[in-house]
Amino acid sequence: AQKITQTQPGMFVQEKEAVTLDCTYDTSDQSYGLFWYKQPSSGEMIFLIYQGSYDEQNATEGRYSLNFQKARKSANLVISASQLGDSAMYFCAMREGRYDASGSARQLTFGSGTQLTVLP
Amino acid sequence: DSGVTQTPKHLITATGQRVTLRCSPRSGDLSVYWYQQSLDQGLQFLIHYYNGEERAKGNILERFSAQQFPDLHSELNLSSLELGDSALYFCASSVEAGTSTDTQYFGPGTRLTVL
Numbered sequence: 001a002q003k004i005t006q007t008q009p010g011m012f013v014q015e016k017e018a019v020t021l022d023c024t025y026d027t028s029d030q031s032y033g034l035f036w037y038k039q040p041s042s043g044e045m046i047f048l049i050y051q052g053s054y055d056e057q058n059a060t061e062g063r064y065s066l067n068f069q070k071a072r073k074s075a076n077l078v079i080s081a082s083q084l085g086d087s088a089m090y091f092c093a094m095r096e097g098r099y100d101a102s103g104s105a106r107q108l109t110f111g112s113g114t115q116l117t118v119l120p
Numbered sequence: 121d122s123g124v125t126q127t128p129k130h131l132i133t134a135t136g137q138r139v140t141l142r143c144s145p146r147s148g149d150l151s152v153y154w155y156q157q158s159l160d161q162g163l164q165f166l167i168h169y170y171n172g173e174e175r176a177k178g179n180i181l182e183r184f185s186a187q188q189f190p191d192l193h194s195e196l197n198l199s200s201l202e203l204g205d206s207a208l209y210f211c212a213s214s215v216e217a218g219t220s221t222d223t224q225y226f227g228p229g230t231r232l233t234v235l
Contacts, residue, residue, distance in 0.1 A: 033220040043208055045226035047122070052221055091163065095220045104176040105218030107153070110163045 003027065004092050004111035011116050013082045020067070021077040021114045023092030029053075032096045034075040035108065036066065040088040048090075051075055082118045089113045123147065124213050124227035132233045138199040141230045145192055145213030151175070152194040153214070153224060154186055158207040169194055170217040201234045208232075 005024045013019035025034065036048040051059045051066045059066045067076040079086055092111040100106055123146035133139055145152050154166040156179075165178035169188035180186075183201075188194045198205060208231050212224040 029220075031220050033222075035223065037226070043231070044122075044228045045210060045212075047223055047225055050221070050223055095218075095222070097220060099218065105168055105170070106220070107165045107168060107176055107178060107218075108224060112162055 003109045004094055006092055006111035006114050008114045009112070011114055012119055013079075013116065014119050015084060016081055018078060018080045019082055019116065021079070021090050021092075021116065023075045023077065023111060025073050025075060025092075025094045027073075027094065027096050029096040032094055034066070034068070035093040035095070036064070036075075036077045037091045037093065037110075038086075038088045039091065039113070040085075045091075049077070079116075084118050084120060087116060087118045089115050122225040122227065124211060124225055126209075126211050126227035126230050128230060129228065130231050130233075132235065133201060134235055135201055135203060137201050137234075138197065139201065139232065141196040141198070141209055141211075141232075143194045143196070143211030143213075143227055145194070145211075146225055149213035149215050149225075150192065151214045151217060151222070151224075152188050152192070153212040154180075154194070154196050155210040155212065155226075156207045157210060157229075158204075161207075163210075166196070168218070175217060198232070203234050206232055206234045 034051045038046045125144045166180040168176040211227045216222040
């Protein structure tokens with residue numbers, strides 16, 4: 001089963017409007033972290049925001065906020081006041097616990113991404 | 121700028137050849153991760169080192185190997201290259217060994233083209 005699901009392959013938003021990128025996750029762990037990364041066309045992966053499973057408040061970083069709904073297992077990224085420079089691929093990722101059954105460190109699992117295009 | 125450096129930025133080589141990709145983590149980070157991003161496979165985790173020790177292996181081919189040196193820089197060696205190895209290879213670093221709160225910061229990537 002997919003651990004991270006991003007159901008929107010592509011999204012369009014008008015400049016200065018807000019947009020929500022969806023992310024649902026699947027885990028039985030109580031302790032996990034959720035991350036969003038941005039990948040512009042130049043290729044680098046830029047860390048945007050982090051939400052811990054025990055955090056009671058939704059994370060915010062400037063124009064980015066994370067709408068964390070634990071019971072629904074969703075961690076949607078909200079970008080307010082979109083700018084042309086926000087056009088990029090956005091990846092949701094999760095890291096569970098600390099170690100797996102074999103003793104290996106747990107790793108980030110990425111979704112398939114959402115391509116956001118901001119229109120002028 | 122994440123503080124993670126990767127060299128080279130671009131690499132073009134032929135099938136059957138061997139290449140080495142280099143990564144320097146952010147100052148203070150002990151963990152280094154390698155990822156492969158291709159169009160058809162998405163972002164795939166390859167291998168994780170923490171303070172010189174291998175901590176986890178992902179979908180890394182036997183033709184690929186990696187190591188982390190005492191100064192914490194890491195190298196990913198790709199041998200007997202095939203056309204399908206063409207991809208963007210990322211290195212990421214983090215402070216810890218694998219907690220759920222540990223944020224990974226990515227380097228700019230090395231774009232490998234195998235002709």
